[in-house]
Amino acid sequence: xxxxxxxxxxxxxxxxxxxxxxxxxxxxxxxxxxxxxxxxxxxxxxxxxxxxxxxxxxxxxxxxxxxxxxxxxxxxxxxxxxxxxxxxxxxxxxxxxxxxxxxxxxxxxxxxxxxxxxxxxxxxxxxxxxxxxxxxxxxxxxxxxxxxxxxxxxxxxxxxxxxxxxxxxxxxxxxxxxxxxxxxxxxxxxxxxxxxxxxxxxxxxxxxxxxxxxxxxxxxxxxxxxxxxxxxxxxxxxxxxxxxxxxx
Amino acid sequence: xxxxxxxxxxxxxxxxxxxxxxxxxxxxxxxxxxxxxxxxxxxxxxxxxxxxxxxxxxxxxxxxxxxxxxxxxxxxx
Numbered sequence: 007x008x009x010x011x012x013x014x015x016x017x018x019x020x021x022x023x024x025x026x027x028x029x030x031x032x033x034x035x036x037x038x039x040x041x042x043x044x045x046x047x048x049x050x051x052x053x054x055x056x057x058x059x060x061x062x063x064x065x066x067x068x069x070x071x072x073x074x075x076x077x078x079x080x081x082x083x084x085x086x087x088x089x090x091x092x093x094x095x096x097x098x099x100x101x102x103x104x105x106x107x108x109x110x111x112x113x114x115x116x117x118x119x120x121x122x123x124x125x126x127x128x129x130x131x132x133x134x135x136x137x138x139x140x141x142x143x144x145x146x147x148x149x150x151x152x153x154x155x156x157x158x159x160x161x162x163x164x165x166x167x168x169x170x171x172x173x174x175x176x177x178x179x180x181x182x183x184x185x186x187x188x189x190x191x192x193x194x195x196x197x198x199x200x201x202x203x204x205x206x207x208x209x210x211x212x213x214x215x216x217x218x219x220x221x222x223x224x225x226x227x228x229x230x231x232x233x234x235x236x237x238x239x240x241x242x243x244x245x246x247x248x249x250x251x252x253x254x
Numbered sequence: 255x256x257x258x259x260x261x262x263x264x265x266x267x268x269x270x271x272x273x274x275x276x277x278x279x280x281x282x283x284x285x286x287x288x289x290x291x292x293x294x295x296x297x298x299x300x301x302x303x304x305x306x307x308x309x310x311x312x313x314x315x316x317x318x319x320x321x322x323x324x325x326x327x328x329x330x331x
Contacts, residue, residue, distance in 0.1 A: 252296070
């Protein structure tokens with residue numbers, strides 16, 4: 007009796023129940039963050055013109071691996087010794103024309119005045135804030151939780167494999183892969199929106215080093231590929247289970 | 255499907271009910287009904303052997319082939 011009760015709570019049924027509670031909380035979180043985003047948008051649009059952007063001055067924000075490989079090749083070609091890190095800010099330049107670089111315990115911060123409200127709001131939605139919020143993150147939270155919620159409602163211990171769930175897994179992987187592509191597009195937009203400030207010691211303008219919080223909050227492209235593989239295997243599992251259904 | 259299942263004929267000959275056969279063979283009544291109505295897609299050799307044992311018959315007594323020209327076209331069940 008005790009064993010049966012343990013099996014009930016720690017078996018598939020218990021796990022499903024627990025997952026539904028967690029995903030339900032995530033869905034509620036997406037709703038709360040959406041409302042909070044409306045308030046923040048109003049604050050940013052009507053508030054002061056100051057914009058604060060986190061910088062990662064070790065590599066440019068787009069295709070950093072290519073940049074590092076090229077820099078390493080160039081140094082090797084010129085016979086220079088290998089460096090630990092390439093391109094960090096040597097010293098923080100304070101209060102030069104139009105912008106300011108502030109020392110942050112974790113990363114340098116670029117501060118400047120942006121008079122256009124829609125540019126400030128766009129930067130906020132792209133993920134240029136020190137909070138978790140960005141539009142892709144909210145979309146991931148809302149759509150991802152909704153797909154997971156529907157998936158968990160469909161799964162029962164008696165019938166775990168359905169074509170609808172295989173489709174939802176594929177949609178989830180497409181969402182993750184789509185957001186990974188969007189992150190690159192977002193960096194192009196940041197380069198267009200942020201003025202071209204220059205700082206000594208850096209080869210590119212500072213808008214090439216702006217770091218969006220989506221780099222920490224969104225799952226990366228490998229997660230999308232793993233999900234896509236799981237979706238394909240799951241779909242095959244559904245086909246096999248349906249094939250075996252009428253075998254006596 | 256050109257395979258005809260004559261389970262009902264054999265059950266009538268042996269004067270046995272479907273539920274009694276299900277109990278003797280050890281498969282569910284629902285699965286045996288699927289087999290009897292000809293809806294099954296495949297039968298395991300072990301199931302066939304168990305039914306033959308319970309009904310004291312040969313597989314040929316249970317299954318027959320009744321070809322339909324429509325079934326012989328490629329790409330059909």
